Amino acid sequence: MLKIDKLNFSYDDLKVLWDIDLEVHEGEIVSVVGSNGAGKSTTLKNISRLVRPDSGSILFQGEEITKLESHQVVERGIVQVPEGRKIFPEMTVRENLRMGSFIKSAKATRESNMERVFTLFPRLKEREKQLGGTMSGGEQQMLAIGRGLMTNPKLLLLDEPSLGLSPLLVGNIFEIIKEINRQGVTILLVEQNVYQSLRIAHRGYVLETGRVVLSGKGEDLLNDPHVRKAFLGM
Amino acid sequence: MKDTSAKNVHGKAGFKSAEPIVTLLVLAGLALFPTLVSSPYSLHLMILLFLSIIMGQSWNIVGGYAGQYSVGHAAYFGAGAYTTMLLMQQWKIAPWYGVWAGMAVAVVVALVVGSICFRLRGPYFVLASIAVAEILRLSTMNLKDLTNGAEGILATEIPPLTIAGKVITDFSTKVPFYYIGLGLVVLTIVVTFLVQHSKLGYYFQAIREDQDAAHSLGINLTFHKNIALIVSALLTSLAGSFYAIYIGFIDPPTVLGLDISVQIVLICIIGGIGTIYGPVVGSLVLVPLSEALRSNIIAEAIFATGAVSPTSGVGVFLKENLAHAHALIYGVLVVVVILFMPDGVLGFVRKLTTKRKGERS
Incomplete structure (x- = not known):
C-alpha cells in the first residue's frame, strides 16, 4: 500500500533521514519506534507532504506522492493525526x-x-x-x-498518540487503535512507547539517528535483545 | 478559564429569534434618518460611522476569521480611492464604473501580497503587509505624472447618476452618500454572514486556530488565505472609492498611510475580532470618540459641569491641549481594551450579560 524507497531528508544543513526504506501493507498496523530525534515524526511529515524530501520515492497504491501537495495527499486517503493533539480549541x-x-x-x-x-x-x-x-x-x-x-x-498516520497521557489512558488509546484497524483502516504509528506500540503492531521498524536499524514482526522485535536493551531496559 | 463563547464564531449565541426583528427595526430607522434629521453634520457623522463599519467588516474577514493580521489594508483602501478618483478626474469615467476598476486593482494588489506574504507566518506576515502598503504609498507619492504626487487629487465635479437619460440622483447633498454608505454596510455584513456560515468560514477559522491541524486535514492553506484576502480587499477597495468620492480629495498619506491600516485593525480589536457585530461596536466607540476629541466637545462639557472654570489655569490647558490629545487617548483606549477586554467590547458585554455557554467538565 505504502512503499518508501531510499528516502533522504534534511532540515537545511542538518541531515535527519538517511536512506529510509519502509513498507506498509494493506490492513496492517506498522509501528515506527525510536528515541527522541530518531526521525520518526519527520518520516511521517514526509509522507503527508508537510515537508519535501531531498531524494527518494514514496509510492502510495502505486502512485508517486512526493510530487503532490499536502491537501492532495489527504484526498488520496492518507491522513495524519498530528503530534500534540492539534485540535481547534474554539x-x-x-x-x-x-x-x-x-x-x-x-x-x-x-x-x-x-x-x-x-x-x-x-x-x-x-x-x-x-x-x-x-x-x-x-x-x-x-x-x-x-x-x-x-x-x-485508507492510511492513518498517528504521531505519538500516547504522548502526555496518563498510564490508564495510554492502554485505552492503544486498544482503540487496534479497533480502528479491525474496522479496515491501515495504520502507521510513530511512538516512543515502544512496548505498547510493538505489542499491537503487525510489523515494526526501529529508527536510530535517522536510519532504519531493525525491522520485523512486532513480537519478534519485542524479543530482540537489542530492542530489549536499548528501549525496554531489560 | 476564560469565557470563549464570544469568539466562538459558529456558536449560536449571536442569533436569537428576536434578532431579525431588531435588525429590521434598526434598518428602517436608519433608512428614515435623513428624512428626520437634516443637519449636514449629523449626516456627516453617520457617513463616517458607515465608512468605519465597512472598513472594519472588510478587514475582519481576513484578520478576524482567517486570523491573518494584515496591517497593510491601506493598500486596498488606497487602490480603490486612487483608481476611482483618477478615472473620474483624468478620463471622465463616472465613479460607479470606476469602483469596479478600483476593485480589480485591489484584487491584483491582493494577489501580489498574498502570493508573497502568505509564505510567511505570524509577525513576518504583519511586517510584509505593512511593507507593501508603504511601497504603494511611496510609489503614489513619486509617480507624479500619473497620481499628481503629494499634491493629491481634488474631485472637481461628480457627474450625476443617470439611468436612460433620467437623473436618478445628483451628489450635491450628503443624502445620496448616506444611502450608499448604508447600502455598503448592509452588503459587507451580508458578505460576512455568508462567509461565516459557509464551508469557507469553517476553513478560515480552522486556519486561524491551528494551521498545522488545518493542513493535516487537507485544507489548502495558501489558497484559502488568498481567498480571504481577496474578499477582504474587494470590500476595502469599495470603502476607499466611497471615501474618495465623498470627501472629494485624496492624497497619499490620507488614503495610503499607515494610520489608515492601523485604524482599520483597531476598529476590529476594540469591537471584537471575528464576530459580525464587532466592527459595528468598534465603530460606535471610535468614531464618536475621535470626533468628540477633535472638536473640543469634551473640554466644553467639563466646563459645563462646573468642575473646572474655563478661565482657570487647568481650564486653559484643557482647551488648548485636549483637542490635540486624541491620538494619546486613542492609544490608552487600545491598551485598556487589550488588557481588560481581550475579546473586544462586544465580547466583554456578552461576558457580563450571558451565562457561560459551554458545558464544563
Whole structure:
C-alpha cells in the first residue's frame, strides 16, 4: 500500500533521514519506534507532504506522492493525526469533527462517520457541544483521532498518540487503535512507547539517528535483545 | 478559564429569534434618518460611522476569521480611492464604473501580497503587509505624472447618476452618500454572514486556530488565505472609492498611510475580532470618540459641569491641549481594551450579560 524507497531528508544543513526504506501493507498496523530525534515524526511529515524530501520515492497504491501537495495527499486517503493533539480549541467537539469531513471524498459519509467516531469514543458524544480547548488531554487526543477518521482515511498516520497521557489512558488509546484497524483502516504509528506500540503492531521498524536499524514482526522485535536493551531496559 | 463563547464564531449565541426583528427595526430607522434629521453634520457623522463599519467588516474577514493580521489594508483602501478618483478626474469615467476598476486593482494588489506574504507566518506576515502598503504609498507619492504626487487629487465635479437619460440622483447633498454608505454596510455584513456560515468560514477559522491541524486535514492553506484576502480587499477597495468620492480629495498619506491600516485593525480589536457585530461596536466607540476629541466637545462639557472654570489655569490647558490629545487617548483606549477586554467590547458585554455557554467538565 505504502512503499518508501531510499528516502533522504534534511532540515537545511542538518541531515535527519538517511536512506529510509519502509513498507506498509494493506490492513496492517506498522509501528515506527525510536528515541527522541530518531526521525520518526519527520518520516511521517514526509509522507503527508508537510515537508519535501531531498531524494527518494514514496509510492502510495502505486502512485508517486512526493510530487503532490499536502491537501492532495489527504484526498488520496492518507491522513495524519498530528503530534500534540492539534485540535481547534474554539470549536465544539462536533465542529472539530465536521472539519475533517469537508473534503470531497468524505462529505457523503459525514453522518455515518460521525456515528462511527461516537461509537469508538462515547466520551466525545457526551461532550459533543463542548469547546475542544476545554477538554482534558486524553479527550483531545480522542478528538484528534476522531477528526482524522472523519476524512475516510485508507492510511492513518498517528504521531505519538500516547504522548502526555496518563498510564490508564495510554492502554485505552492503544486498544482503540487496534479497533480502528479491525474496522479496515491501515495504520502507521510513530511512538516512543515502544512496548505498547510493538505489542499491537503487525510489523515494526526501529529508527536510530535517522536510519532504519531493525525491522520485523512486532513480537519478534519485542524479543530482540537489542530492542530489549536499548528501549525496554531489560 | 476564560469565557470563549464570544469568539466562538459558529456558536449560536449571536442569533436569537428576536434578532431579525431588531435588525429590521434598526434598518428602517436608519433608512428614515435623513428624512428626520437634516443637519449636514449629523449626516456627516453617520457617513463616517458607515465608512468605519465597512472598513472594519472588510478587514475582519481576513484578520478576524482567517486570523491573518494584515496591517497593510491601506493598500486596498488606497487602490480603490486612487483608481476611482483618477478615472473620474483624468478620463471622465463616472465613479460607479470606476469602483469596479478600483476593485480589480485591489484584487491584483491582493494577489501580489498574498502570493508573497502568505509564505510567511505570524509577525513576518504583519511586517510584509505593512511593507507593501508603504511601497504603494511611496510609489503614489513619486509617480507624479500619473497620481499628481503629494499634491493629491481634488474631485472637481461628480457627474450625476443617470439611468436612460433620467437623473436618478445628483451628489450635491450628503443624502445620496448616506444611502450608499448604508447600502455598503448592509452588503459587507451580508458578505460576512455568508462567509461565516459557509464551508469557507469553517476553513478560515480552522486556519486561524491551528494551521498545522488545518493542513493535516487537507485544507489548502495558501489558497484559502488568498481567498480571504481577496474578499477582504474587494470590500476595502469599495470603502476607499466611497471615501474618495465623498470627501472629494485624496492624497497619499490620507488614503495610503499607515494610520489608515492601523485604524482599520483597531476598529476590529476594540469591537471584537471575528464576530459580525464587532466592527459595528468598534465603530460606535471610535468614531464618536475621535470626533468628540477633535472638536473640543469634551473640554466644553467639563466646563459645563462646573468642575473646572474655563478661565482657570487647568481650564486653559484643557482647551488648548485636549483637542490635540486624541491620538494619546486613542492609544490608552487600545491598551485598556487589550488588557481588560481581550475579546473586544462586544465580547466583554456578552461576558457580563450571558451565562457561560459551554458545558464544563
